[in-house]
Amino acid sequence: MTLQPLMLWGLAAAALPVVIHLLNRLRFRSLAWGAMMFLIRATRTSTKRARLRHWLILACRALALACFAYALARPLAGGWLGVTLGGRPDVVLILFDRSASMETLDPRRRLPKREEGLRLLASAGQLGGAGRYIVIDSATLTPQPVASPEALAGMQLARATDTAADWPALFRAAAEWLLKNQPGRADLWVVSDLQGSNWMPDSREWPGLAARLAGIAPRVRVRVLALPTAPAQDRALNLRSARARHAGDKNSVQVAMTCLQAQNQPGKIPVVMNLNGQRTVADFESQGARDAWTRTLAADAGLGWGFWELPADDNLRDNRAYFVYGGETPLQGLVAAEQPLSGRLLQFAVAPVNAGLRRAELSTPHQPLALAGQSCGLVVWQGALPAGAAAAQLRRFAGDGGAVLFLPPVTHTPLVVSNALNEFAWGEVQAAENTQPFRVTFWEEQEGPLEHTADGRSLPVAQLAVARRAALHLAPASGREAGWVTLASFMDGKPFLARRAVGRGVFYACATLPEPDWSDLADGRVLVPMVQRMLEQGATRYSPTEHALCGAWKPASADDIWTAAGSEGRADPLTQAGVYRCGQRWLALNRPASEDVFEPLSSAQVRGLLAGVDVTVTEEHVSAETGSATPSEIWPLFVLLGVAFLLAEAWLTLLDIAGETRQQGARP
Amino acid sequence: MAAVAQRAFLDAAVLARLSRLTVNAREPMLGAVTGLHRSATRGSSVEFAEYRKYAPGDDIKHLDWRVFARTDRFYMKEFEADTNLRCQLVLDATGSMGYTGRHGRKLDYAVKLVATLAHLLVHQGDAVGLAVITHAGLKEIPPRRSAAHLRHILDALAALKPGGTADIARALHDLAEKVRRRAMVLVFSDFFAEAAPLINALQHMRYQKHDLALFQLLDRDEVNFEFDRPMRFMDLESSFQLITDPAVTAADYRRELDAHLEVLQRSSREFGADYQRVITDRDYEQVLATFILQRLRGGQAGGGGPA
Known part of the structure; x- marks a missing residue:
């Protein structure tokens, strides 16, 4: 990579010594010669060393010229600038990370990574010379033209934000813009700290994105300016x-x-x-x-x-x-229960005083869900998992910010995976053996429905005696969907309470019932605060x-x-x-x-996500010696090399002359 | 001197200066005529051959007083038989002698030497023969001492043209066999041939008791091999051609040539032959004077330097 690529034409000068040599060979002079026997012997026997020396001299001359020409082109030793200098694209799309983690100060430069990225972009822009520049920032995902990367520093769309970045969405926006505008040869300059949660390496969208980018002609080159330095103190x-x-x-x-x-x-x-x-x-x-x-x-x-x-x-x-x-926030809930006793207990847990802003409706799973037009924060569903319209309705309810608590049916049901409910299913009901109930030995006390009370005391979860429990078949995280998280579990590790974020709301699943032959949840010491917290969470949107x-x-x-x-x-x-x-x-x-939490991807992971695309990842770590992340020019090295080749050429030539002089001294 | 005026390769002034010297043989010669050279036998020749005009410096004991009485002119009486000195001049006229440098053709230079020596020898009363090595074989003119014979030799020299290739060693062997009596054999060649058979032939000459002297004729280009550009060398003795960069091959060429010259010079010294290395940019009179004077002093001429 060079700053003056036009000077690379000077490399042709390296051929001059060879051309002169060949021309000399072509313009030979003819001479009738008598002492041919000595000439034949001389050319036949021991000219190898002399030939080698002459070729070495020729090579030294050519290499010296090449070094000087390359030095004039001002080569760069790698780095971000070196990567961006490979040719002049018609358009450069700058994908710019404005997420909060980009505000981490670089440990040596004391400059946020975002500003360091802007500085390096500006440097690349000064050297580059693309036809035009388009910026897509992580906060707006909107392609916007800019005059130059230098101008970006003063623009609103490069300022700090408190958002996260969605890199699949950024690449999707870039691919769509390229396909729509057909701008010719395009480079993607990606500025990011490679924050793992932003890049979402598990997203199922990456293979399709990589294929779309790889299919664009002319070939799109992706140049990633990675700023993965971890904060020293944060x-x-x-x-x-x-x-x-x-x-x-x-x-x-x-x-x-x-x-x-x-x-x-x-x-x-x-x-x-x-x-x-x-x-x-x-x-x-x-x-x-x-x-x-x-x-x-x-x-x-x-x-x-x-x-x-x-x-x-x-x-x-x-x-x-x-x-x-x-x-004043309305705290209203809906209980749809197969078991009448459980239904009444749950209704009481939702609304101990069923009046005013605090209300709880009771129905069965077989009745239509009356959610429309009400300020419902929580739906408690006891029984077999809903299907069809009811499942879609619950999912929509949660997506809008509501909370749904699922409780198992009392009778055994075949294992049915419900796609509508995020691959959650009830398993077999298991009864505790003899007189030893199942005990909950772990629960999340820092946050969630089982967190400790305002005065810091724990809920009596450990005292729960569970005689029967239903197995929970929970789907792990997939792509951009968050997975189920176990908030409480029995001694054998099986979940008692699990949670999954759905849109702005949440699903909960509890493994037991407040029925007498299932557990002592009915005493309310755990059930009421647990359900109340779920209700508060689901009713937040009405606040x-x-x-x-x-x-x-x-x-x-x-x-x-x-x-x-x-x-x-x-x-x-x-x-x-x-x-x-x-x-x-x-x-x-x-x-x-x-x-x-800063957990950056590695360069190899980024390349893996964009398999099939021409990707170069440059990790700009600040040099401990210079405090600079920009690559250095290395033309002095080539000048020195050129001089070294000239000295070698002089030495070889002197050897030649010395040999001839010795022979001349012995001539008649 | 009538013959001299017609020959470009003879210089009257050079002849006049060199005629004050006597070309001497180092070995005893066999001859019936009283001459300048030491004889291998006692006595002298008595058979009259011819008269010739008196020249200042001639021994007056051979003046024919009766002719003087009759004609009032001085005539010297000469006796026919073998002369004491028979000189065989051997000239290489193969292609390599045709090399033409900045100072002319090697063969022309050799012709000057041969003609001048022939003239000197004839005029000091010795018999001179000429053997020319050509691609067609050995062409010989047997030794005689008459002025007419000299003209014959000079005619032959004037008609010489270099060309072709020949086995010099073979030719010298043949000559060694043909010249039966002791003679002075002067060989003019560049000796561009394999050293071993050549030395063998020269030894054969010496074995026959001939007084042998070698004149190795080289052009300055052939010695220095200095060319500033790639050259196509065309062999003067064949159609072979070689394109090479002299800068690359010069060192090895010189090494090969020096080795050859060194072998020839050392061998000549070993079996008692005179060796003159002659670079053709040198004045030929000086070459001849050096040779004759060395002979007069009785030393062995072995000039390895620029003779």
């Missing part, structure tokens, strides 16, 4: 929940956060807690890589907002988590306050105008985390949790 804060509490005339908000750190260093961490603009600082104890912090803060009645913030580290973007709270993930959230109506709440300057709810307000509705947007 903690990330993520919201688990924020709930308003009312105890008599005292109002408070219970905030639960998760703190992740890559370095696993225990110690006290000062956390700034901002509640409705009031700033306080509290120390939290960090035990290691993952901490769950909960704090109840005194708050006024009504709606409110706040955020917690960690001290500055190598990624300022993942230090803050926002929350909103308050407002005037909403928590959502930045990038995944979209306004329900184009007429809604969301503005930043408080004094924070982030005003774009589509890309920036923060607290936003639209009329009486409040919204807290946070980064996706996947951005907080």
Whole structure:
């Protein structure tokens, strides 16, 4: 790769010595000669060494000229710039990663990876010379023309965001643009930290994408500028929940956060807690890589907002988590149960006081689900798994943000895999032997329906005595679909409670029933809080306050105008985390949790995803000596080589002359 | 001197200067005539041959006083029989002698040497013969001492044209057998032939008691082999051609040539023959003067340098 490729024509000069040699051979002179016998002997016997020396001299001359010509072309030693210089494409599509993890500071340069990427793009643009540049950024996925990569640095579409990146979608957008516009020879310049959760290597979309890109003519070249350096010191804060509490005339908000750190260093961490603009600082104890912090803060009645913030580290973007709270939320549920007793118990668990905003309807699985027009947050389904319209209705309900709890049928049913319900099925019912019930020995206490109480006490899950249980056949994660996660399990490892995210909502599956011959769930000590938490989760969408993930959230109506709440300057709810307000509705947007754990793909994995495509991955690690990731010019090396070849040529020529001089001295 | 005026290869001035010297034989000669050369037998020849005009410096004991009394002119009385010195001049006229450098053709140079020597020898009263090695075989003119014979030799030299190839060694063997009596044999050639048979033939000459002298004629180009560009060398003795870069082959060519010259010179010294290496850019008078003077001093001429 060279900075002055035109000078490569100078390499033809390397042929000059050979051409001159051949011309000399062609323009020979004829001479009638007498002493032919000596000449024949001379050419026949011992000219090999002389010939070799003369060819070496010729080679030295040619190589010296080639070195000088190549030095004039200003060669580069590898690196990102070297990779992007291979020819001039008609168009360069820049796929730019604006995810939150790109805000990680480079350990030496102290510059976010995103800005380092912009800097390297600008350098490549100065050297390149493509016909035009199109940028597709991870936040908007919209192809937009730019004058040059240098101009990108000042543009909105290159600014930092709190979103995650969807690389299959980015490549899909690029492939569609190429197929639609047919721009001629195209290069794809990919700028990314190779964050695994963004690239989604398990996605089933990759083979098709690679085939589409490989099928585009002329051949598309993919040049990946990888910035996979891990942060040296980074903690990330993520919201688990924020709930308003009312105890008599005292109002408070219970905030639960998760703190992740890559370095696993225990110690006290000062956390700034901002509640409705009031700033306080509290120390939290960090035990290691993952901490769950909960704090109840005194708050006024009504709606409110706040955020917690960690001290500055190598990624300022993942230090803050926002929350909103308050407002009257309808907590209504629907129980569809085969067993009347279970139905009544579950109805009580959903709505202990069946009045006002807290209601629970009871029906059977055979009746149509009356979900439309109601503020239903939870559906409890006890019995054989639904099929057909009912299954589709439940899935849609969960996709819109509702929660569904499945409980097993009392009778044994054949193993049926329900595609509509994400490959979940009930297995055989198993009874405990003798008088030893099944015991739940593990459950997730940090978050979820079985998390500990506001005052930090555990639910009495361990005291549950389960006499009968149904086997849960759960599908693992596939492609972009999240898999089932076991939240609680029996001693033998079989699941008691499992969860799967579906759209904005969630499916739960519990292995036993609140029937007397199944378990003692009916005592309510575990069942009621568990169901109540599921209901709260499913009813969140009816709350005037909403928590959502930045990038995944979209306004329900184009007429809604969301503005930043408080004094924070982030005003774009589509890309920036923060607290936003639209009329009486409040919204807290946070980064996706996947951005907080940095697990980059390897270069080989990236090449594997784009099998069949011309892919070059350049990992730009900062040089410890120079602090620079740009490749260096190596023309001085070629000048030195050229001089060395000339010296060798001179030495060989002198050897020749010395040999001749010795012989001349002995001549008559 | 009438013959001299007509020959381009004879220079009267050179002849005049060299005629003050006597071409001498190092070996005793067999002859019936009283001459300048030491005889292998005692006594002298008594058989009258012819008269010739007196020349200053002639021994007056051979003046024919009776002729002087009759004609009032001085005539020298000469006696017919074998002369004491019989000189056989051997000239190589094969193709390689036709090489023409910046200073002319080698054969022309050799002809000058041969003609001048023949003239000197005849005029000092010795018999001179000529043997020319050609591609068609050995052409001989037997030794005589008359002026008419000299003219015959000069005519033969003037008509010489180089060409073809010949086995020099074979020719020398034949000559060694043909020249029965002791003679002075002067060979003019470039000796571009295999060294071993050549030396064998020269030894044969010496075995026959001939006084042998070799003149190896070389052009400066043949010695130095300096050419500034690739050359197509066309063999003067055949149709063979060779294209080569002299810069590449020069060193090995010189090594081969030097080895050949060295063998020839060393062998000549070993079996008592005179050896003169003659580069044709040198004045031939000087070459001859050096040769004659060395003979007069009785030493062996063995000039290996630029003779």
